[in-house]
Amino acid sequence: MEDDETPPADPLALIQREQANLARDLTPDPRLMYWPWGFAWLIGFGLLFLRFGPDGKVFVDLPEWLPLTVLLLLLIAAGITTGVAGARASRQTAGPTSRQGRMYGFAWSIAYTGFSILFAQYSGVLPDDKLSLLWAGGMVGLTGALHMAGGAVWNDRQLFFLGAWTSVINIIGILAGPGWHSLIVAVAGGGGMLLAGLLWRSRR
Template sequence: MVDDEPLSAEESLNLIAQQNRRMRRELGGGPARILAAWALAWLIGWGFTYYATQSGDAVPVWIGGIVVPVLFFGAVGYTIYVTARAGRGLRGPSRITGAMYGWSWCLGSIGLTVVDVRITSFGTLTPDQISLMWTGTWLLLTGVMYMAGGTIWQDRMMYGLGAWMLVSAALSVLVGYPANFLVLTVCGGGGFLLGAIVYFVREKRGRR
């Protein structure tokens, strides 16, 4: 029978997109809150780090090495909570796709950490160059993953945010240290904040 025929690739993507939109409407677990959490982490964390580099001896730069991970772990924890809550309402291809995408973030982060740690351990780079490498590569990974997510869920805003992160990654390396932290704050954190606002407006309209 026709109903038993497997879905085409286009039909599967459309089904995933429809279920994703329904999930946002029913559970209120859209990306607005997640992006807002990451915007807060980036704006405060990297903003503080940049301030520390400009304050002389008033604020030790190493404190930023504590503030940023704490804020990022908080954002990760909140992301896991919201994603898990939203995932309870999903079945079929959307649930599998979401799980695979989440694991891609996890495996990509682990792999990039190993690469950056190994390169740092050679001791051939200056502290300034190490800073550029770590911040640039992580911003690059963020951009690629958001573009991948935008492709999977046919979300132009998500894809555009990923592209913006790629541009920001290149810019952060070009401006050098310590201006790279300013780029992370304004472009990275600002991009997340803008994305959160756009998604929030969309969710409001979708409930009307």
């Protein structure tokens, strides 16, 4: 063999590289999947904390309707963004994987609808601060559980860890009480999603 000849590439290495490239192409950008929710939680729950702080303290005298309205609008925008990103990725797949993705998406929609109907039954029974904690704690807890379920289904340790983290901080926030829950979810939950999207993007 001449000195200037290039040795043949390792076929196994080539196959592994192409598999990695394919997996990357079929996986949505983590920033598109986590950053919209991270910003929604950080801003939305942050406003709730500023307006409805611990023991009813008002840090910023915002209109009462504003924090919840902003949170809901941001959550809707996040759902649309991640839905479009996920749909684009799923169009390149078929069979069981694509079906799993659709079923997982339906699970989110049905679960959130069921929780919303359930919690609405207590709108005239509980005090406002307890009712807000019920809604926030229930929805954040559901998010953590579904993330862990998704991580288990797809053997995705990162997604499972995010779900576990979300569940733990939600429990801490619930125990801390109204007001503190919003702060904990905003900083540790929203900030955690922003950090996860950044770190997992760099690893990708």
